Amino acid sequence: MSSNPTPNEILSELTQAAEKQWQALQNPAVPVIYVGHATCGRAAGSQETIDGFKDALEEKGLEAEIITVGCLGHCYAEPLVTIHYPGFPPLMYQKVGAGEARVLVNSFIQGGEDPCFEYLLGALEPNDTFPTLMDYPRYLYEKRVIMDQCGLIDPHSLDHYLAVGGYQSLAKVLEKGDKWVVEEIKSAHLRGRGGAGFPAGIKWDIARQAEKTPKVVICNGDEGDPGAYMDRTLMESNPHQVLEGLAIAALAIGASRAVLYIRAEYPLAVSTIEQAIAAAKECNLLGDRILGTDFSLEVSVFQGSGAFVCGEETALIQSIQGNRGMPRYRPPYPAVEGLDGLPTVINNVKTLSTVPAIVRKGSHWFRNIGTEKTPGTAIFSVVGDVEYAGLVEVPMGVSLEHLIFEVCGGIKDGKPFKAVQIGGPSGGCLPESELSTPIDFDSLRQAGAMMGSGGMVVMNDETCMVEVARYFIDFTQHESCGKCTFCRVGTRHLLEILKGLTKGEGSDDDIAELQTLGEEIIKGSLCSLGKTAPNPVLTTLRFFKDEYLAHYREHRCPALMCRDLIAYYIDLETCARGCDACVACCPTEAIFTTSNRKKAIDQEKCVKCGECVYACPPEYDAVRKVSPPEMVPDQGIKPLDKEEEENNE
Amino acid sequence: MSKDRMVTLTVDGLEISVPQGTKLLKACLDNGIYIPNLCYIDDMEHPPASCRLCLVEIEGRPDPLPSCSQKVEDGMVVHTETDAVRLLQKTAFRLLVSTNHGKCRLCMANKHCAMQQIAKFLHMPLRTKKLRYIPKDMPEVIEDHPCIVYEPNKCVLCGRCVYVCSRQNYDFALDFARRGFNTTISFFGSQEEGVGDYCRNCRACVDICPVGALNFKDERDAFLQDLQAKISA
Ligand SMILES: Cc1cc2nc3c(=O)[nH]c(=O)nc-3n(C[C@H](O)[C@H](O)[C@H](O)COP(=O)(O)O)c2cc1C
Ligand code: SF4
Ligand code: SF4
Ligand code: SF4
Ligand code: SF4
Ligand code: FES
Numbered sequence: 009m010s011s012n013p014t015p016n017e018i019l020s021e022l023t024q025a026a027e028k029q030w031q032a033l034q035n036p037a038v039p040v041i042y043v044g045h046a047t048c049g050r051a052a053g054s055q056e057t058i059d060g061f062k063d064a065l066e067e068k069g070l071e072a073e074i075i076t077v078g079c080l081g082h083c084y085a086e087p088l089v090t091i092h093y094p095g096f097p098p099l100m101y102q103k104v105g106a107g108e109a110r111v112l113v114n115s116f117i118q119g120g121e122d123p124c125f126e127y128l129l130g131a132l133e134p135n136d137t138f139p140t141l142m143d144y145p146r147y148l149y150e151k152r153v154i155m156d157q158c159g160l161i162d163p164h165s166l167d168h169y170l171a172v173g174g175y176q177s178l179a180k181v182l183e184k185g186d187k188w189v190v191e192e193i194k195s196a197h198l199r200g201r202g203g204a205g206f207p208a209g210i211k212w213d214i215a216r217q218a219e220k221t222p223k224v225v226i227c228n229g230d231e232g233d234p235g236a237y238m239d240r241t242l243m244e245s246n247p248h249q250v251l252e253g254l255a256i257a258a259l260a261i262g263a264s265r266a267v268l269y270i271r272a273e274y275p276l277a278v279s280t281i282e283q284a285i286a287a288a289k290e291c292n293l294l295g296d297r298i299l300g301t302d303f304s305l306e307v308s309v310f311q312g313s314g315a316f317v318c319g320e321e322t323a324l325i326q327s328i329q330g331n332r333g334m335p336r337y338r339p340p341y342p343a344v345e346g347l348d349g350l351p352t353v354i355n356n357v358k359t360l361s362t363v364p365a366i367v368r369k370g371s372h373w374f375r376n377i378g379t380e381k382t383p384g385t386a387i388f389s390v391v392g393d394v395e396y397a398g399l400v401e402v403p404m405g406v407s408l409e410h411l412i413f414e415v416c417g418g419i420k421d422g423k424p425f426k427a428v429q430i431g432g433p434s435g436g437c438l439p440e441s442e443l444s445t446p447i448d449f450d451s452l453r454q455a456g457a458m459m460g461s462g463g464m465v466v467m468n469d470e471t472c473m474v475e476v477a478r479y480f481i482d483f484t485q486h487e488s489c490g491k492c493t494f495c496r497v498g499t500r501h502l503l504e505i506l507k508g509l510t511k512g513e514g515s516d517d518d519i520a521e522l523q524t525l526g527e528e529i530i531k532g533s534l535c536s537l538g539k540t541a542p543n544p545v546l547t548t549l550r551f552f553k554d555e556y557l558a559h560y561r562e563h564r565c566p567a568l569m570c571r572d573l574i575a576y577y578i579d580l581e582t583c584a585r586g587c588d589a590c591v592a593c594c595p596t597e598a599i600f601t602t603s604n605r606k607k608a609i610d611q612e613k614c615v616k617c618g619e620c621v622y623a624c625p626p627e628y629d630a631v632r633k634v635s636p637p638e639m640v641p642d643q644g645i646k647p648l649d650k651e652e653e654e655n656n657e
Numbered sequence: 658m659s660k661d662r663m664v665t666l667t668v669d670g671l672e673i674s675v676p677q678g679t680k681l682l683k684a685c686l687d688n689g690i691y692i693p694n695l696c697y698i699d700d701m702e703h704p705p706a707s708c709r710l711c712l713v714e715i716e717g718r719p720d721p722l723p724s725c726s727q728k729v730e731d732g733m734v735v736h737t738e739t740d741a742v743r744l745l746q747k748t749a750f751r752l753l754v755s756t757n758h759g760k761c762r763l764c765m766a767n768k769h770c771a772m773q774q775i776a777k778f779l780h781m782p783l784r785t786k787k788l789r790y791i792p793k794d795m796p797e798v799i800e801d802h803p804c805i806v807y808e809p810n811k812c813v814l815c816g817r818c819v820y821v822c823s824r825q826n827y828d829f830a831l832d833f834a835r836r837g838f839n840t841t842i843s844f845f846g847s848q849e850e851g852v853g854d855y856c857r858n859c860r861a862c863v864d865i866c867p868v869g870a871l872n873f874k875d876e877r878d879a880f881l882q883d884l885q886a887k888i889s890a
Binding site: 488 | 704708709720723726748749752756787788789
């Protein structure tokens, strides 16, 4: 053997110490409390939870270790807490506030008496006493490749990552070489998760073979889609996995510089990644002469200032170069001519996070997950009218129906499903008839939607599809960089027409214009923002045309959503005499007392805020919403006259 | 790679030869084949390809492409007047016109404006009936530069002025500002000492603007006075 230790030997020395520590955690001597403390946890109050545990432990004079972890994806159940009490399997609890923390300390951590079933979500390991998390449909159907350690390890601990096999893929690539890893990623058919689904291996190969040096890799963590937060979650919950993928990509193409472009609105992701870079550098896993080899990589974080279009790769490069974030015409592609004119590979956070697993387990293993054309998993952030909102990771190829109804528990409050909008602001809206569409890049595109970055909004039957189209076009036309004619001016015209429709104004010509102009914007725009922006309009037109027609032909909003086309009235049959629960809630004092001491709405004064619907006690449920407004029946209402009112007091 | 090597291609059935590396738009224009264009300038390495008027169809490529951003290739077969091309060109033009002031008679660029030329070529009016007129949410005339006035509702945002200005010694006196529909040209640092004198000598942006959206204040005042006199006479 040579006197110089191999990357593997250097790594295993680091790993041994980490594993020892990890083993100790698995068989704890004192209770260990894991608290989900990523952005979603914090928003749900995880800091108070931690303080609650600390205070209660101190009061009781108990000893326990508190470890903060990232996000498991079950955002609806945050703050999530896992307690590993010696002798018990690790138990996960949901919605643990400071109060619940105190109860858990008093009844469980003190003496291990009562494991508080009322907050229990499930055990993390199979056992005889407790239901496990794997028994839930959510877990049963999920397939975790990218998120497998999210929420289970401490993102601020390099040791945790090392103990679960971290950086072993980097060491392997350091020994096997750039050509090998490019071939491996190619043969895995890993497609970019940033939206377009371009094969990562091919992109790497182009950059690897480009002549110009030095070369650059960029991790795209811009994530500008409203409602999408999987990239943030990955950076916050398992930052080293992103960095390992980034380092492998750099090695594959021969880059010496790596940049993580993260939006400035993600301060926790920025600080977590920065801390991870420093820790990895300290252990010689990044920086100069990585693991004793002659591969060096300078890694930095660039904070983007938050324009949606800056997620587009050429605009992102402009932004790093200090220019206005405007896309430029491709080719040349960044892999040939990118940052400062150098060959540059840009990959999404999820794409890079997948790389270590592929290197570790092999391309064959990866191809066995998902579909033939799109192997692997998809991460969706599911929001809207769905029972279990949050992040889900499923194999590519499962149907939308399966994802929405099995994995995410279906529509909230048992209401009917209406549509699902997939792919971020410029994804398409698909109706029930398309629910059998398998989730993968090509099938979704064919259906008129797209994978995009994995944003998914589920909508029930109270959602107006014209309003939905208006909402998304409003977003994209706002975020257009303003460079090219079709996107800058065309989307504005779409918006104007849609605005009119939501007010009941429009014509057959307007509908025709939406269709043709929409198609032409797709063909004529310079970058994919414009090329996809009309999707929400075109798909809603295709699948919900009746709803468009109702708006301008009958001045009716079938979903009872568009304010200008609805009215509220109170049903005198069910309104309870003498009740005035609704009166105080009305911001415009539109609700008055009728001559028979029930309530009615003065249509002139009503601003249609809908507050009275919620204020009316469910046992009366007397406020009705109708469209068009002329549907308000003439109930022959007379106000209670002043004198009578005074007499009654 | 010698610049002098010639490439032969066919455009609308006509065989033309141009030096290798030439942009397709330039190759056509130099050979008497007009393609509408607003944002291209000859020596640009990466043309912005933003006006979307110079579209052509190239055999073997699925959709119309901006000719300003394609390099000529040997044996390329190009069509500049297909239905698909015209449809998109007309829509792009309609969209530009839908935000345009439409007061040609009062404009210094009247009779030599690129929009008038394109309108004639495409047989399109300078007022669109199909789309409503949406002016930008900005004043008609912006006068915050010491000697140049800018008229947002004439500007087609071709970016030529930004490009030429960045090529002058005065690094970026001009740039794009705001986003989306309200994107505009803005003078940065125009209050600084010396800008007025510098720009008066430079005039690059005023001269390159294809639609007369940038003018020297005094020249415009004189023009309008003159016009007023003619009208009253
Ligand atoms: C308007 C627009 C916004 C985009 N935003 C993002 C983004 O936030 N994150 C991302 O990874 N890719 C985004 N993309 C896609 C990138 O341009 C690029 O394709 C991607 O980062 C490449 O990585 P991948 O091959 O790993 O998917 C966006 C594209 C467009 C047109
Ligand atoms: S399509 Fe929109 S975002 Fe893209 S370059 Fe054109 S104006 Fe800018
Ligand atoms: S909808 Fe709002 S404004 Fe109208 S009556 Fe009810 S509470 Fe008042
Ligand atoms: S006159 Fe010259 S320096 Fe001044 S803004 Fe125009 S191009 Fe720039
Ligand atoms: S001012 Fe003139 S040159 Fe500048 S972008 Fe507008 S139209 Fe083009
Ligand atoms: S001249 Fe080619 S897009 Fe404007």
